[in-house]
Amino acid sequence: MRELIEWLLDSDPALRWQVERDLVGAPPEVWEATRARVAVEGFGARLLAEQGADGMWDGGAFFPRGFRGDEGGQPWTATTWSLNSLREWGVDAGVLQGTVELLEANCRWEYQGLPYWGGEVDCCINAWTLANGVWLGADVDGIARWFARHQLEDGGWNCEWVEGARRSSFHSTLNALKGLLAHGGMSEVRRAGEEYLLERGLFRRLSTGEVVGEWVGQFRSPFRWGYSVLNAADYFRQVGRRDPRMAEAIGMIRAKRQADWTWLQDGRHPGRVWFEIDVAEGEPSKWLTLCAMRVLRWWDEG
Template sequence: MATETALIDWLLETDPALRWQVERDLAGAPAEVWRATRARVGTEGFGERLLALQDADGQWAGGAYFPGDLDFTGPEAAEGAGQPWTATTWSLNALREWGVDAALLSGTADLLAANSRWEYNDLPYWGGEVDCCINAYTLANGTWLGADVSGLAQWFLEHRMADGGWNCEWVEGSTRSSFHSTLNSVKGLLYHEAATGGSAELREARRSAEEYLLERRLMRSLSTGELVASWATRFAYPFRWFYSVLNAADYFRAAALLDGTRPDPRLADAIDVIRAARLPDGTWLQERRHPGRVWFEVDVPAGEPSKWLTFHGTRVLDWWDEASRG
């Protein structure tokens, strides 16, 4: 892309699920324009296709977190095969993140309350289970669909680690927070807070977890200062549950906008990584694909310029650079 205008034009040639966000956050389109595009997400393209795949009982693929037909002893569940991404939780995550109007899923919250149980201990859907990432998705999805998830919000207060974050392996005895688990948890808490106003306790927990990530510059060991792992600086879309500094920086942008604060200077290392990954034409490459069954592809194969990653990367750098100029 030779110019910024060309880059925006390229990004706009896409499904309404992404286009409305480009219009709002990068192109500076009037509210009536991007809202009209957002209203199309549930009636065409990715959103329409995924809505049509919902089961009569309110679920997708017959399961809460995994498809109902998954053989947990078969090749699809083997190490390296990747988990399937077709079940209810992943489908709701996508629809919510794409901006689908919750009214198009009228009755879904009640259907899931009646028909969906977690694969872990057959627990009821809106009550969550023991995995913080799953509970964060459920908190956000329940808030979006109008389910009673107040108990799940309280769960995060009760299961926070002493270092400020969360770890999905707490049930296995872990006492140290995880980058992945902490990011997914604060994303769910932020969505809930933005929609409901939250509470002082939940806000303090969210900010404490943000501090956990910021102290580590979003990617470094607190004790050694070394990069925690290569996954922190590898970018892939959809983000799924995987941590990356791009996924995290995009969260911190959203949190700062909700809180009315400037970017924290401790994000600088992560911003440098994101900027370095941008190609001369302004795009970011899809660096890998998360293996596993999907309903349909929403982004390009590994090695090709990704519109989704380019949108997120451009949005983060624009936010950071604008604050730096101010």
């Protein structure tokens, strides 16, 4: 185990501070000092350097300026994805002082040119905007209320609601829950969304009990928009809701642990990136190993 922890600690500050806090149990002054380094070295510094004078990354809100959909994958370089990464890596919001105002003035959604901090019609996009807005101090309470109005009868959400979808999506529901958790309010709305996933054991159809898709057991880093039982279990860890209906999904996570106690990369989501932050498919992933280890530690402690 010592070798495993040393391997995890030999990482970019964006990952290392989380290992120190969640696995090593280092005192706050240690992991907070490492977290402060994220903005000035490694992944965080590199991505911060790509921000334009207009406050945006790659000239667009969700897609880069000039994107025509012919690249073979979703580009991950525009403003929303870049903010997601910086927030998840633990960058202090103060480093991005002025970004809220710049995006308010300059950034519009590709969908109908809507103002950036007002959100748009896609559940996942609105979830990320809600989380990023809370982090940076933007007024995004209206987006939180939007989720209450667009929750489907089964308790979850579906980005295809604008096309008439009336059944929730695992992907959309998890992303919505993450955004609402960051907001901190709408507890009843969030609870209903959690029940949608828990009633299905995090990976089964409610009607037949069948697995909803092979993607539930594919662990990809970064998670991006994608659902997996690991991604969902990590959400419930953050909420602190240990529910027996998750037991089979936890077993799936445990079963994917290698003999050396690492978890393998199941493949990156295709598309243009500023730079890679994790290993290629089939190699041991520090990000996935960190996530899986803290999920299992949390679960086993209960």
